[in-house]
Amino acid sequence: MLFQPxxxxxxxxTPVEHRLVIRGSRSRGAPLDGVRWYHDEFDAAGTLVARYETYDETDEAGQERCGWRRFDGAGRLLARHEVAMRWSALVALKQSRRAAEIALQRAGAHAAPAPLPRRAWQPDRVSAA
Structure with missing residues (x-):
């Protein structure tokens, strides 16, 4: 079966009147395996309201995970959610892609966590090797 993000x-x-625009994606192979997507969300007036980083990967410690992070236009982390399995395993567990998407939403996920130090927004760096 083909991978379906x-x-x-x-x-x-995303509210129906907003636009979600993909800025790009990065993938990497073994021993670290995964893909990341980067999106910008614009309101109806065209103003940037959020930036997202979404990932489906096996990390450096061999742990599988998928999740997302939401940042404001200044790069401050607003919300995040992660599950301890790859996207394909979540789809299999929930028995549909739609149910997996809902599980990845997390109720109340848009509540802001404790503030982080202020810094310019930068996507995670992924090595080419």
Whole structure:
């Protein structure tokens, strides 16, 4: 079966009047395996309201995970959610892609965590090797 990424608008609960624009994606192979997507969300007036980083990967410690982070236009982390399995395993567990997308939303996920130090927004760096 071909890999089918999630419908990001569903996960992020993007309002219908907003636009979600993909800025790019990065993938890497073994021993670290994964893919990351980068999106910008614009309101109806065209103003940037959020930036997202979504990932499906096996990290340096061999742990599988998928999740997302939401940042404001200044790069401050607003919300995040992660599950301890790859996207394909979440789809299999929930028995549909739609159910997996809803599980990845997390109820109340848009509540802001404790403030982080202020810094310019930068996507995670992924090595080419």
């Amino acid at each position: 999630p419908v990001f608008e569903t996960i992020f609960r």
